[in-house]
Amino acid sequence: MNGLPISPQVFAILGALIEEKLGIHYGPLDKDLLGDKVAVRAVEAGFDSLLDYYYYLRYDPSGPVELDALADVLVVGETYFFREFDQLEALVREILVPLAEASGSRNVRVWSAACATGEEPYSMAMLLAERGLLDRVEIVASDVSTRSLAAARAGEYGPRSLRSQVKVPPCAWRFLQKNGERIVVSDHIRNAVDFRRINLLDGDAIKTLGLFDAIVCRNVLIYFQDSTARRVIDALTGVLVPNGALLVGVSESLLRLGTALRCEERGGAFVYRKVG
Numbered sequence: 261m262n263g264l265p266i267s268p269q270v271f272a273i274l275g276a277l278i279e280e281k282l283g284i285h286y287g288p289l290d291k292d293l294l295g296d297k298v299a300v301r302a303v304e305a306g307f308d309s310l311l312d313y314y315y316y317l318r319y320d321p322s323g324p325v326e327l328d329a330l331a332d333v334l335v336v337g338e339t340y341f342f343r344e345f346d347q348l349e350a351l352v353r354e355i356l357v358p359l360a361e362a363s364g365s366r367n368v369r370v371w372s373a374a375c376a377t378g379e380e381p382y383s384m385a386m387l388l389a390e391r392g393l394l395d396r397v398e399i400v401a402s403d404v405s406t407r408s409l410a411a412a413r414a415g416e417y418g419p420r421s422l423r424s425q426v427k428v429p430p431c432a433w434r435f436l437q438k439n440g441e442r443i444v445v446s447d448h449i450r451n452a453v454d455f456r457r458i459n460l461l462d463g464d465a466i467k468t469l470g471l472f473d474a475i476v477c478r479n480v481l482i483y484f485q486d487s488t489a490r491r492v493i494d495a496l497t498g499v500l501v502p503n504g505a506l507l508v509g510v511s512e513s514l515l516r517l518g519t520a521l522r523c524e525e526r527g528g529a530f531v532y533r534k535v536g
């Protein structure tokens with residue numbers, strides 16, 4: 261607790277505002293967790309009451325800017341290089357490589373939606389570079405957190421981004437350099453990823469990205485209620501080419517959401533295809 265108490269009523273209205281704007285759902289058991297997180301930012305922004313902070317977020321003309329800053333403290337940016345490696349490898353080997361080899365002069369497009377600090381799109385870029393196909397595939401990566409995106413663009417990481425229990429392909433060391441404790445992504449890989457700030461609830465912003473052959477949206481839908489997840493999946497499906505592929509985290513499934521996408525297995529990974 262950071263000294264700003266949260267009443268059940270303020271929890272209800274703050275939680276509803278956060279869910280409306282960012283999608284992240286807080287259940288009744290999360291009251292103190294949310295209160296503590298919001299209090300950190302509210303105090304930083306000069307407030308001494310969470311109700312006043314709520315009014316500011318909701319009604320002040322600067323509310324949207326403050327909400328962006330609040331997003332930075334709320335989001336869970338847990339990620340690391342080659343997370344759920346077999347799925348990333350299947351995406352590259354089974355989907356992106358065949359498309360890149362067959363696509364003639366057109367670039368294949370893949371989007372890492374909710375990329376956090378960038379390890380996911382950089383891992384995809386390394387797997388493509390290893391096969392000499394990086395210049396044939398356009399990689400867009402996005403997140404709602406400005407702070408995470410700044411870290412992603414910098415391309416410099418601490419040891420937690422490369423976990424010993426995670427399979428790291430030997431080729432990675434062609435593209436990652438160690439600098440003491442730090443891991444630095446080579447310019448070749450860094451320059452291959454186009455980072456954008458996109459809120460997955462913003463359907464209009466998503467449309468500005470253009471169409472994709474594949475979208476990777478992993479480990480973010482778990483923070484949303486089903487109705488929100490469904491809305492996000494619809495927006496993502498809208499920017500997939502016919503037969504385009506959507507991949508979610510290995511512990512996530514779209515089937516209970518009643519998606520119109522067709523689920524198939526490719527190289528050991530589940531892939532959702534846009535029918536048509």
Ligand SMILES: C[S@@+](CC[C@H](N)C(=O)[O-])C[C@H]1O[C@@H](n2cnc3c(N)ncnc32)[C@H](O)[C@@H]1O
Nearest residue numbers: 282335338339374376404405459460478479480
């Ligand atoms: C646990 S990380 C997942 C990172 C990566 N995809 C992975 O699987 O390793 C979840 C990310 O979702 C982002 N996020 C949460 N709500 C979002 C929203 N409404 N729009 C875009 N990104 C969001 C967070 O900022 C965070 O970086």
